[in-house]
Amino acid sequence: MFRQALVAGGGIGGLAAALAVSRAGWDVRLFERANAFSEVGAGIQLGPNVVKVLQGWGLAGALQIVAAFPERLQVRSAISGQVLGELPLGATIAERYGAPYATLHRADLHRLLLEAVQQNADVKLHLSRPLQSFSQTAQAVTVQADDGPGIEGDALIGADGIWSTVRQELLGDGLPRRTGHLAYRALVRQADLPEGLRSQQVTAWLGPRMHVVQYPVRGGESLNVVAIVHGEVASEADLWDHSANAADLAAATAGCCAALREVMDAIQGWRLWVLHDRAPMQGAHQHAVGRVALLGDAAHPMRPYLAQGAGMAIEDAAELGRALAQALDPALDVPTMLQRYALNRWQRNARVQARALRNGQIFHADGVVRWGRDMAMKMLGEKVLDLPWLYGAASAQS
Structure with missing residues (x-):
């Protein structure tokens, strides 16, 4: 039929x-x-x-x-x-x-x-x-x-x-609806990271009003990193402005431990998404x-x-x-x-x-x-x- x-x-x-x-x-x-x-x-x-x-x-x-x-x-x-x-x-x-x-x-x-x-x-x-x-x-x-x-x-x-x-x-x-949460996403080649920051596992870092998840992709050749924080952006904000995104994210995660900060500081190209559900x-x-x-x-x-x-x-x-x-x-x-x-x-x-x-x-x-x-x-x-x-x-x- x-x-x-x-x-x-x-x-x-x-x-x-x-x-x-x-x-x-x-x-x-x-x-x-x-x-x-x-x-x-x-x-x-x-x-x-x-x-x-x-x-x-x-x-x-x-x-x-x-x-x-x-x-x-x-x-x-x-x-x-x-x-x-x-x-x-x-x-x-x-x-x-x-x-x-x-x-x-x-x-x-x-x-x-x-x-x-x-x-x-x-x-x-x-x-x-x-x-x-x-x-x-x-x-x-x-x-x-x-x-x-x-x-x-x-x-x-x-x-x-x-x-x-x-x-x-x-x-x-x-x-x-807007969730009041912002997602910063980045993808970096593992070969471009210091050896101590490379990873082949899923790691979730939990903190007050934020968390970060990292895991390997593309057969382990690249590392995907996602940071989600509480916050809003102005309607006129350029969500693809990598330098502004990096600065905002650094401020939101300033109180994190050195191990996580090393990962975050090694990445510059953050893209921002405003989360809805x-x-x-x-x-x-x-x-x-x-x-x-x-x-x-x-x-x-x-x-x-x-x-x-x-x-x-x-x-x-x-x-x-x-x-x-x-x-x-x-x-x-x-x-x-x-x-x-x-x-x-x-x-x-x-x-x-x-x-x-x-x-x-x-x-x-x-x-x-x-x-x-x-x-x-x-x-x-x-x-x-x-x-x-x-x-x-x-x-x-x-």
């Missing part, structure tokens, strides 16, 4: 959706507003729950080439430098959950998915064609992507990011209505304190593929199967959003709460840092 899905957005979520839905037996047309496929940002962490999905799509070999697979996660105090807790990764986490923990550059993951999609003749990619509007009936959904005639399909997947046009037209629930999902209606479904940041933008934003988009895509594969059966209509997708995803995504919010409070704690956090990590260590409910829950699409 011929089915056609229309996908809005060519980022990681949109490409993952296109790949999963085409593997499910659908034709796919993907619409991207930019004139080229690209991904901004720096590093990304993928837990075993997400790596397992990519392996199920036949991408294990491609991932092995571009990713790093750290041997451990270490949590340290940003003020004293003291080690608070550790979680073994590498072979330990792979044996525990059936897949390794990977760290890689966002652009490398994007390219990996794009190449997989381009190998599939059932996917048509359209650049410089932002989705402008859509309408749906019981029988079809029609999108307007330019000044030409509408394009009809059986389902529309809104994977167009945190400022999703599809979401605004589908739900009309306003814009994402939405409240945790409240119901399946925020994932799908009729023949239109939302995926990734369009559905559930989250704070980066659980390192699962892209991961949840990839999990969404896998579940979407499973649901739409069943919609090839004439007895199962598309809206029903999209509703099943929504019901199977919204509670997990809401839990991840809520846990990310809570982690932000814990990571940035001060006073008695900070003392309690540090003691809990020292006493319980791995039990606090391991997340079986998260890492062991996803399954690969066949």
Whole structure:
């Protein structure tokens, strides 16, 4: 039975959706507003729950080439430098959950998915064609992507990011909220760092109203560093002004220990992002209505304190593929199967959003709460840092 899905957005979520839905037996047309496929940002962490999905799509070999697979996660105090807790990764986490923990550059993951999609003749990619509007009936959904005639399909997947046009037209629930947190991101070749600052592990430095995470990418050749601090920027600020960003970040982390300061001082090219999110999902209606479904940041933008934003988009895509594969059966209509997708995803995504919010409070704690956090990590260590409910829950699409 011929089915056609229309996908809005060519980022990681949109490409993952296109790949999963085409593997499910659908034709796919993907619409991207930019004139080229690209991904901004720096590093990304993928837990075993997400790596397992990519392996199920036949991408294990491609991932092995571009990713790093750290041997451990270490949590340290940003003020004293003291080690608070550790979680073994590498072979330990792979044996525990059936897949390794990977760290890689966002652009490398994007390219990996794009190449997989381009190998599939059932996917048509359209650049410089932002989705402008859509309408749906019981029988079809029609999108307007330019000044030409509408394009009809059986389902529309809104994977167009945190400022999703599809979401605004589908739900009309306003814009994402500013979190009051700023993310400074940098990527540096390890060979350009002093030997003592090079690292092949994930390290999280926790401090009052801030934290820093560093980990290897590109097979360990580069180090990704992200510092998140409380604060706002003036609306006229140039977020790409590297010298100003470096000065602001230095001021925000002035009280940190010498070991962390050495890492920060060795990097000059900081890019600044103003973080936005939405409240945790409240119901399946925020994932799908009729023949239109939302995926990734369009559905559930989250704070980066659980390192699962892209991961949840990839999990969404896998579940979407499973649901739409069943919609090839004439007895199962598309809206029903999209509703099943929504019901199977919204509670997990809401839990991840809520846990990310809570982690932000814990990571940035001060006073008695900070003392309690540090003691809990020292006493319980791995039990606090391991997340079986998260890492062991996803399954690969066949």
